[in-house]
Amino acid sequence: MELDWTTFLLEVINFLILVWLLKRFLYQPVLNEIEKRRQKIKADLLQAAAEQDEARALKSQYEARLVDWEREKRTAFDALRQKLDQEREKRLQQLDNEMEQQRLKHQARDQQQQAQWRTQAESEALQLGSAFAARLVQGLAGPELDRRLQQLFLEQFGALPESTLNEFRKGRQDDTVSVEVLSATPLDAAQQQVIRQALEQKLAPIEARWQFRQDEKLIAGLRVSIGSWVLQANLQDELRFFSEAAHGR
Numbered sequence: 001m002e003l004d005w006t007t008f009l010l011e012v013i014n015f016l017i018l019v020w021l022l023k024r025f026l027y028q029p030v031l032n033e034i035e036k037r038r039q040k041i042k043a044d045l046l047q048a049a050a051e052q053d054e055a056r057a058l059k060s061q062y063e064a065r066l067v068d069w070e071r072e073k074r075t076a077f078d079a080l081r082q083k084l085d086q087e088r089e090k091r092l093q094q095l096d097n098e099m100e101q102q103r104l105k106h107q108a109r110d111q112q113q114q115a116q117w118r119t120q121a122e123s124e125a126l127q128l129g130s131a132f133a134a135r136l137v138q139g140l141a142g143p144e145l146d147r148r149l150q151q152l153f154l155e156q157f158g159a160l161p162e163s164t165l166n167e168f169r170k171g172r173q174d175d176t177v178s179v180e181v182l183s184a185t186p187l188d189a190a191q192q193q194v195i196r197q198a199l200e201q202k203l204a205p206i207e208a209r210w211q212f213r214q215d216e217k218l219i220a221g222l223r224v225s226i227g228s229w230v231l232q233a234n235l236q237d238e239l240r241f242f243s244e245a246a247h248g249r
Contacts, residue, residue, distance in 0.1 A: 146184055146220045146221065149233050149234060150195075152233055154194070154195070156233065157231060168203070177208050177226055179224070180225040181195060181223075182214070184214070184235075187214075218236045218237075219235035
C-alpha cells in the first residue's frame, strides 16, 4: 500500500482546521463558561463567607441580647420581688395596726363594760347597804342614841369656825330670824333650853322666833333650820346622803 501524501496532507489540514474550529467554537466557549462558573463559585463562596460572618455577628449580637435580656429579666424579677415584699410588709403592718386597733377597741369596750358592771355592782351594794343600815339603825334607835346625836349636834355646832358664823350673819336680811328645831323624839323644856342657849351663844346677837317640833322620820337626832341655814345631825339625813351617794356613783 502506497502512502498518498496528498491525502495525508489534506487529512492533516482537515485535522488542524477541525482543531481550530473546535477551539474557536467549542473549547473556548467551554473555557469561558468554566471561568464564569469558577468566578460565580468564587463569588458565591465570598458571599457565603460574608453571610457566615454576618450570621456569626448576628449570633453574637443575639447571644449578647439574650444575656442582656436575661439580666434585664433578672433585674425586673428582683425589682418585682422587692416590690411584692414591700407591699406584703405594708399589708402585714396595716393588718397588724388594724388588729391592734381592734384589740384596743375591744379592750377599751371590755374595760368600759367591766367599769359599768363594777359601778353597777358597787351601786347595788351601796343601795343594799343603805337599806340594811336604815333597817338596822331603825331597830337600834332609842333614847340613848337620840341623846347622843343631840350631844353630837351641840358639839359640832360649838366647833363651827367664826368665819362660817360671820357668813351666816352677813346673809341675814334682818335681825329677826325663824329657828325651827325638829327632833325625832319630843324635847322637854330643859333640852330645848340647852339647845337654845347653845345656838344663841354662837349666833348672838340674834332675835329669833323659836319653834320646836317632833318629826319621827328623823329616826334619831336633830335638824335645825335657822332662816335658810340648815344644820343636820340625824339618821334620816345621814341615810339619805348615803343613799344619794350610792345612786350618784
